[in-house]
Amino acid sequence: MPFVTENDNTDVELTVVMPCLNEAETLEVCIQKARGYLEGSDVVGEIVIADNGSTDGSQEIARRNGARVVPVPMRGYGAALIGGINAARGTYVIMGDADDSYNFAGLAPFVAKLREGHDLVMGNRFAGGIDPGAMPPLHKYLGNPVLSGIGRLFFRPGVRDFHCGLRGFNRERIQALGLQTSGMEFASEMVVKASLAKYDIVEVPTTLAKDGRSRPPHLRSWHDGWRHLRFLLMFAPRWLFLYPGIVALVVGFGLAAVLSVTPIVVGGVGFDVSTLVYASALGVIGYQALLFWWLTKMYATREGFLPTSSTYRTVAEGWTLERGVIIGVVLFVLGLVIGVVHVVGWGSTGFGPLDARAAIRAATPSAMLMIIGFQTIMMSFFGAILTIPVRTRPAEVPAA
Structure with a gap:
């Protein structure tokens, strides 16, 4: 099936959205993996790069590889994703980080569940496999289990990996939730509001590879962990x-x-x-x-x-x-x-x-x-x- 570029008016079933802030090291390989999946599947899709003000040439890399660049002036992980989701043309959206830690070539299980009618399809890294060094021990043994456990206790979404960044959803259904958070807690907001709205949420195994960048990640463990916990408490x-x-x-x-x-x-x-x-x-x-x-x-x-x-x-x-x-x-x-x-x-x-x-x-x-x-x-x-x-x-x- 065709991979839809920026100037193509073909109807789009799937939009792959990647938030981007200076991801020149890994952006091209992420786009190529997603593009390879789309070109080898029966899915008509596009790739949207929600750029948060990159200064390392990420925008040019994205366009050269056929992706559509959507500038998002407001800084933050959530702000970038909201901008990308709002600009998406697909019936379904799959979002994932542009650091080459998620396998954009393996999106078939997400698409299959979305086509079955599920509103939100979460990836589960603990079920699919986490490469050595891909997740800091603090996150793997404390942060994710504790926050995911609290999330399951408070909201019962039916998922075990509350904070997996690779997830797919029906675009209109998610937009109807009115998601607003601009930071890392956006990941929690989506699951919490979908749970409160009684959306149909399922989980599929996915893998997590080691971050392909040479610089430290944008995530700040304690600061962003507290923001996730604060959000969970405020909605419970x-x-x-x-x-x-x-x-x-x-x-x-x-x-x-x-x-x-x-x-x-x-x-x-x-x-x-x-x-x-x-x-x-x-x-x-x-x-x-x-x-x-x-x-x-x-x-x-x-x-x-x-x-x-x-x-x-x-x-x-x-x-x-x-x-x-x-x-x-x-x-x-x-x-x-x-x-x-x-x-x-x-x-x-x-x-x-x-x-x-x-x-x-x-x-x-x-x-x-x-x-x-x-x-x-x-x-x-x-x-x-x-x-x-x-x-x-x-x-x-x-x-x-």
Whole structure:
């Protein structure tokens, strides 16, 4: 089948996109491998080089080998790929780095899965084989397994190599996700948003060879690893706020409820009012985490970052500013009443010396209830602000 060049108007089934920033050493061999696959297959395809401002002649190398060069002014791995994907003409896109670490001659399994109707086809380097020295030990034994494990736990995409750079997808389906990240976390964003959108994701084995460049890679291990982890956490408010908050709330308030009445001894270790104070603090922290989860969910679903469930919609429709304020006021007043009763009892003794343990057992629940009551009131107002209906702003009229 023909390999489609820049000026050819033939309909394209597959676009191979390679991000490029000064890849003169390896770009030609990558293009030749991809071109060899296209020319020897039944796929009508093109090769797009998303150039991120190369100064080493990469653009000329790409054009000389029949690839189409798409300039992408915004720097970054994700920015380059978004530019290349948007410029692609193919129904399907396969992306991969231009450092000769991925086998562009072996794209058949990706194309086969895409033709079957899958939305996203991920490569799995651990299943296909990693050449000696191709992946630093830090990435192979810590970075990739940990981040991929977190990604599987949070989003259940059904893939084991969360960060493989060689992947294929239906172009329109991926564009519909509105991918935005400009850096290395783009790899995570694609899988996360596809998972949240319930896309059909599959995995095929692929190989990873040693980087063919003489210079260090653009990847910065700790910096980019943190950016990947941060992105995963930001799109998983249940794991960031909800689940830790529930644990802290149950443990903290449960323990505080018991210690407010009596000290306890476990395994010969006594727990009394000091533990009561710390347990109350833990409960308040847990409650605050739950409020953060709710506000995050409200904002993210409103802006389309996260999907909504029927359960969430039911609860959100039933929650109003007024109901939240009433609940907050009730909690605050209950804490205040406990405090007033304690002060009245103290007054009945002539405001003399207090028993420290008894005082803390009364004051701590009182303070705890007033804190969470006040937090509930403030959260209700903030949530109401987040959900104020707004009209789309009209376009500004330019000055005459």
